[in-house]
Each structure stands twice: as structure tokens, then as C-alpha cells.
Amino acid sequence: MAALFRKAGLPTRTVIAWDVSGDDKNRFLRDNKKANKLRSWIEFCLFDDVNNSSNWVPVDVVRARKSSSR
DSSP states (O other), rough: OOHHHHOOOOOOEEEEEOOSSSSTGGGGGGGOTTTOOOOEEEEEEEEEETTEEEEEEEEEHHHHHHHOOO
8 A cells, every 4th residue: 555655656654553542542551462462554644835744644444444334
């Protein structure tokens, strides 16, 4: 997916981080093996001319699949 975004001319990066979603934000500090999960997703950059700033937009296909009706 990152290669496709880059081919389209969008600055893209792959992010690898702890999954801290949900109610318990400190769960990566525990010994529970199910809670200690690294996740990865793609972010692409859009430049805002009005505010002269860069905005990184996350694209998480795995999380989107969980919320999809298919």
C-alpha cells in the first residue's frame, strides 16, 4: 500500500507502534501476552497551503476490516 501511495506522488511512511487503543492506555506495560501487540499502518502526508502545515493521515486496513460489514 505504501508503494502505491508513493507511486501516486504522496509522501508515505510506515508506522510500527504499540496498539494502545481502547480504555486501558497502559496495557502494553503488563505481562499479558495478548495485550502486548505491535501494530503497523500506513500514513500519507497532505500539505495545507492555508495553514502552511503538513498533515499525516493514517490508513489502517486491519482496523477498517474489523468495522466493515463484509
